[in-house]
Amino acid sequence: MNARSVIESLIASWNTQDVETTLAHCSDDVFYALYVAEDAVPFGGVTVGKDAMRAALHMMLEQFDYLRFDRAIVGVDDDVVRVQTQFKFHHRRTGGNLEGTMRTVFRVKDGMVVRCDEYLDQGLVEAFMRLTQQREAAGEVVQPPEIPRFGERRPEPVATAGSKGPCEKEECK
Secondary structure, eight states, rough: OHHHHHHHHHHHHTTTOOHHHHHHHEEEEEHHHHHHHTSSSSSSSESSSSHHHHHHHHHHHHHEEEEEEEEEEEEEEEEEEEEEEEEEEEETTTEEEEEEEEEEEEETTTTTTEEEEOOOOOHHHHHHHHHHHHHTTOOOOOEEEEEEETTOOOOOOOOOSSSSSSOOOOOGG
């Protein structure tokens, strides 16, 4: 499998938020660098190895809903694949949205991702996370939606009195 095909498959896996299938595209000693300060986001900085990468990916999914995550391969040079991503993340605890563009550079060897470097607007992300931390400290949190386990469906929303949509409660009828 060529480098482009490996990254296309990895992108498809991550788009479904399937951590294990995403990691199946990575070497055991995969190197992942998110160029944002570690004190701003717990999965920032450098992560090495599948277990550490698994923990980082789960942290990302626990903290953020991916409202938009449009990736496009913008360059391939032998074993290096460059990807541009337009994103909009929803912070689950505070309800704030972070939106922007990032670049990712993947290195593939023997059909496996061995390195992934992600570049974002570091100042934007760090300012957003400082605001998030202030909101959490002030108790300005929202009830985050429950994350289904892989393969489970999210429960259908149930309308309450005064809202639009199906409602099984007697007071809604």
